[in-house]
Amino acid sequence: MAKFNKNDDSLVVIIGSGAGGGTLGYELAKKGVKSVILEAGARHEIKDFSNDEWGMFGQISWLDKRTTSGDWRVATDFGGLPSWIVKAVGGSTVHWAGASLRFQDHEWKAKSNYGNVKGASLLDWPINGKEMAPYYAKAENEMGTTGTNGIERLPGNNNYKVFEAGAKKIGYKKVHTGNMSINSKPRDGRIACQQIGFCFQGCKSGAKWSTLYSSIPKGEKTGNLEVRPNSHVLRIEHDKSGKVTGVVYKDKDGNTQVQKARVVAVAGNSIESPRILLNSESNMFKNGLGNSSGEVGKNYMRHMTGSVYSIFEKPVYMYRGTTMAGIVQDESVHNPKRGFVGGYELETLSLGLPFMAAFLDPGQWGREFAGAMEKYDHMAGLWIVGEDMPQSSNRVTLSDQKDQYGMRAPNVHYSDHPNDIAMRSHAFKQARKMYNAVGATRVIETPPYPSTHNLGTNRMSAKAKDGVVNKHGQSWDVKNLFVSDGSQFTTGAAENPTLTIVALAIRQADYIAKQMSSKAI
C-alpha cells in the first residue's frame, strides 16, 4: 500500500472516500495516477459492523455541529441533524441501500423539458444521457448492479410481495426488485445477499457494493492510492496565480497537517463540499474558493421524499431481508397532467423497531402512535424518492457556530417548493391506494427523514455564471480544482443518486488523467 509524502506536490488529493471520492481514487489508480484520499472518518471494516441501528448510527454517522433552517420538518424534529450520512472510509456507500438507477434522458434537460417553473432555479445539465451511457455501463459493471450485465435481480422479500401485489392490483406495470448493487450471485470476490436486512447499518455479508471493500482495496493494491482516515479537511490553499496547491487538515491527534497537491478533488458530500470551499475564502477568493458565480452552497436539493407504512391484519415482518429491493417506476415519468413536473419512484423500505420509533411520526406520542408501533410486525413500508426543484434560497451557508476545530459550521436551509408538495401528495395518495388494494387496515404517512440524498450545492453548468463547475466537474474559476460528488448535480432527477455519482467520477477520472498528461493542469 502506498504512503505518500505530505510535501509531494505531484498528487491528486481527494477529499472524501465515498461514491465520488472512492471511485475517483480507484479509477485514477488504475491509470497510474497517484492520489491520496483524505477521509474525515475512521476506517471501520465489515467485521466492525453490527446489526444495531442506534449502535451503528453512533459509530459511523456524520454528527459534527450543524444547524438548520427553513420550513422542512427536519429543522423542527432533528435540528442538529439535517442529513443522515456517513463519516467513515467508504462514506455513505457504507450505509446506502444499493438502489442503482440511471437518469432518464429527459431528466438531463430539466429546464428545457419542464419549462419555467416559478421559484425554481432549473438548468439543463451540460451533458446528456447519450454521453453518460458508456459511463453508466462501466459503473454498473463495477458495482455489479442487478438487472444489468446479465445479473439476475434479487428475490423479493415479504415487504416486496405486499408492495408488488398492491402495485399490480392498481395497474402499475413497471414493478420489480430493482436495479440493486447487491449481489444476487457471488461476484467480484463478494458473496450473494443473505437477506440479513440492516442494509443501512453496513452490509455484514459484503454482498452490497461499497467503496470501502470494493474499489478502495483494489485501488490500494495498485500502489497508486493511499487512503488516510481520520483526516478532517479544514480548507484548501492556493498560490498567487490562483491554482490550488494543497489541503489543510486535522489528523487523528488533532494536529494540523498540510498535504501538497497538483490537483484537488472535493467529494465530501453536498453539505461539507460547499462548506470547505466557503471556509477556504482568501484575499483572492473573497466569497469562497471557486465562488465567483456566487453559486457555491446554493440550489441544495434532497429529493422529494416521504414514506408510507401500512398495517395489515396479518404479519409481514418487513425487516426480514434486503431493505430496498422493490420498485414501482410507473410514476417516474414527466407527466404534468398529474399537477407537477418531474416524477418519482416508489421503493420498498423498512426500519427496525428502534428507528421506527424515532422516524414514524417524530414528536408524536399517545395511543395513536403506540397503537401503530404495536403493529410493527404487521407493517409494510415504502419510500418515495422524486425530483425536487432546485431553489437558490435552499442553500448551505456558514453559520456563526463553530465545529470542534473552530471552523464555521454549516447551516442547511430547505423549504419545499409547491411542486415538491404537489408531487408528495400525489405519491402519498398512490401509495395509499396500493396498500388499500391488498387490505391495509391503517396507512400512515411518514414525513421525510434527515436527508440521505444531498445534492446540488456546487452545480454543473454550461455557463460559468450559472454554476460552480463545468461538464467535467472542474471549477470554472480554478482549473486544478474539481468537485466529484453529488454536489455537482445540476438537477436531482427522480433516481437514487449513487450510480450517477459513480458514473460521473469514472468520467471525470478520464478527463483528469488526460489533462494531467497534456500538462493542462
Add this chain to the structure above:
Amino acid sequence: MRILDKKSVSRRSFLKGGTATALGLSIVGNLVLGKSSAWAASFNNIGGDDGATLVQMARDIFPHDHLADKYYAKVIEGYNAAAKKDAGLKKMIQSELKKINAASKAKYGRDYKNINRELERVNILKANTSSPLFSKLRGDLVTGLYNNQEVWPKFGYEGASADKGGYINRGYNDINWLEKA
C-alpha cells in the same frame, strides 16, 4: 409463514417449568406492594413518589398495555442515577412535577399518578407538552423504551440477524396470506 410468539418469554418459561415458581413470586410481589412503595427503593435520589409519577407519565406517553412497568421504569432509573450528580436535573424534575401535580389537582382534585383515567392524565400532559420534563421524557423514551432489546420480541422484532445467517433460510419471503394476483 414463520410467526413469532410475542409472549415467547413467559410461555417458554412455563413450558420449561423451572422458572414458573420465580415468575409466580414476582407476580405476587407486585400485588402485595403498592406501586409507590415498590419504587421507593430504586428511586432513592428523586424519591418514590416522583419516581412513580414519572413511570406513569412514561406509560401515558407511549402506552403499551402488554409491557410491564419495569420497561418504563428503566428510563426513570436512569434519571434517578443521573440526579445523584446532576443537581440541575433533580431540580428540574422536582419543579416540573410540582407544576404537573398542581395542574392535576386543579383539574381533577388529585396528584397526577392518582388520576385513574388515562384520558384525564393525557389531558394534563397535553396541556404541558412545552414542559422541558415532558420533552425530555418523550425523547429519552424513544430510545430508552424501543431500543431496549428485551421489548423487541413483544413487538415481533427479531433484532440482529447476521449471526443467524440472515433470513435467507428463515422466512424472508414466506408470506402466505396475499391473494394471488
